[in-house]
Amino acid sequence: MLIAIFAIFFLICISALDWKKSFFFVLVFIVLEGVARKWILPQASNLIYFVKDLVLIGAYIKYFLIERKRIKNHYINFFIYLLAIWSFVQAFNPSLGSYIIGLFGLKTYLLYIPIFWILSDLFSSKIDVYKFLRFYLLLVIPVCLLAVAQFFSPPLSPLNVYSNNASVVAMFGVGKEQIVRVTGSFSYITGFGTYLSASLGLLVPMLTLRQSRVWYCLTIIELLLVLGTSFMTGSRAVVLYEALFLISYVFILSLTHPNQTPRIIKKFILPTIIASVVVPTYFSKSIDLLSKRTISNSAESAGRIWGPFTEAVSGIQYIIQSKQIDSYGTGATHQATSVLRKFLGLPQGDPIPPLEVEPARVAVEIGVIGFISWYLIRISLIISLLLTLRKLRDPFLCQLALSAFLFHLLQITISVIFNPYMGIYYWFFAGFIFLLPELEKREENKNIVSQISPS
Structure with a gap:
């Protein structure tokens, strides 16, 4: 216990030396965390899970307490x-049953908000x-290539494991057609799906x-890998989100910034042609398996769309x-509550009916x-993201705002509190509300200074 306390204190102190580098580290670490948890140090999987949180705490200490930065109004x-x-x-x-469970739960609600x-x-600057973004998105290439290797590897391959050393991995398809649902460098499918969704939102403006x-x-290659491996996850939600995102992106941009639409459509022509040829050709097997899964479970698919709303109402009724x-x-x-109770020998709490979607779980908690x-x-x-989008004039910043808006809008019922990867990306995109107008203001001031300075 003393060693663990010392390690925690040391990691927080190191992270507090430079809050910017610590935050960049977290953004990279969440992509590679699963590599450490599944293959490098599987015996320390539960400890590695908390590394990103401790680094963020150190960054917050530096930003808010040492540098005394104020919370934005x-x-x-x-x-x-x-x-x-x-x-x-x-x-x-x-x-x-134990306040330790409550403090852990408090972390899931609040820790990522300061982002x-x-x-x-x-x-x-812009x-x-x-x-x-250019260098961060390079991570897409090795992560997605790993996912491709997982897809074509047998279920018992060392590539196809979860961080909890589960002997059974999720699959889709029927009989001999059954293929592993890939996770990339992430511990589970959910984390990889979240990463693909966030990466698409950053790639399109690029x-x-x-x-x-x-x-x-490289940007086109990254886009092709994101779209292709999305089918390999076997997740209908990820593919549906990406389809809605791409359609909505062009439609909303044409409404809010019509003067930019012709230029942007020209930019999209070549990537669209390449994607429409490459993805169906080289990812046809995963597309076929996901299509069959969607058709055979059509009733379940409809239930998943309306499930968050109906279960939220049920959860509110139950808690009242x-x-x-x-x-x-x-x-x-x-x-993770059951793991904490078992590891620390904590007493059981009051029994709760099984819940799946976040709205109902939030109501009960x-x-x-x-x-x-x-x-x-x-x-x-x-x-606020929509208002930010409407007032921006710089084309690149405007498109980043649109990506953030769609990321939040199209995933309104997606888990944020119970998915740490989504929590980090969710508040990262939310921070565009402050970041993008500030960057545009700095660019305008820079242009004014360059105009009035002597030649």
């Missing part, structure tokens, strides 16, 4: 504070954003930039009947007040 802050206060109260709910405020200080031939070709305005406490339904505050945050972020 925004009306959404009110809902965030409400959620924070109510979640803190529910962390000590006696129904949990929303610090992002605008992470980049100093060029910095472009350079970061396609419209004037880049060197090498970087432009059993607890009124109270709840079962933060972390009560988290997938933090009650009606917490449920309302959380979804007011999510709706407010969507509205």
Whole structure:
């Protein structure tokens, strides 16, 4: 225990030396975390899971306490504070059986929110954003190539494992056609699907930039790999999201910035032609298997679309009947709670009916007040991103805002609290509300200075 405490303290202190480098480390680490958990140190899988959180805590200490940066003002802050206060109260709910479970649950609700405020200080110019995205998206190539190797490997291959050393991995197809649903470098399918969704949102704006031939070709290759391996995950939600994203992207941009539409459509012609030829040709097997899975489970697919709404209503009704305005406490339904109870010998909490989707789980964990505050945050972020999109004039920044808006809008029911990868990307895109207008303002000031300076 003393060694663990020392390691935690040391990691936080190292992370607090440079909050920017620590945050960049987290963005890279979440892509490679599964490699360490599945293949390098599987015996320390549960400890590696917390590395990104400890590094973020160190970055926050440096940013807010040492450098004394202020929280950016925004009306959404009110809902965030409400959620924070109510979640803190529910962390000590006696129904949990132990306050340790509550504190862990509190982490899942609040730890990634400060990304929303610090992002605008992470980049100093539009060029910095472009350079970061250019190099960050290079990770797509090895991660997706690993996924391709997993797809064509047998289920018992060392490539096809989860971080919990489960002997059975998820598959799709029937009989001899059964193929492993790939995870890439991530511990589970959900993390890889989240990464693909976020990567698509960052790749599409990059396609419209004037880049060197090498970087432009790399961007197209990355896009092809993202689209192709999405079918290999066997996830209908990921493929549906990407289809809706691409369609909505062009449609909304034509409405909000019609003067940019012709130029952008020209930029999309070549990647569209290449994708329409390459993806069906080289990823045909995964497309066929996913199509069969979708057709054979059409009733289930419809249920998954409406499930979050119906189960949310059921969850609210259940919590009102059993607890009124109270709840079962933060972390009560988290997938890691049972592991914590077993590892630390914690007492069991009150029994809860099995729940799958996040809206119902939020209602049961933090009650009606917490449920309302959380979804007011999510709706407010969507509205604010749309307003940000409408007021931006720079084409590249405008398209980043559109990607962030669609990322939030099209995944309104997707788990954020119970999916740490989504939590980080969710608040990263939310930070565009502060970042993009600030970058445009800096660009305008730079142009003004260059115009008035003597030649």
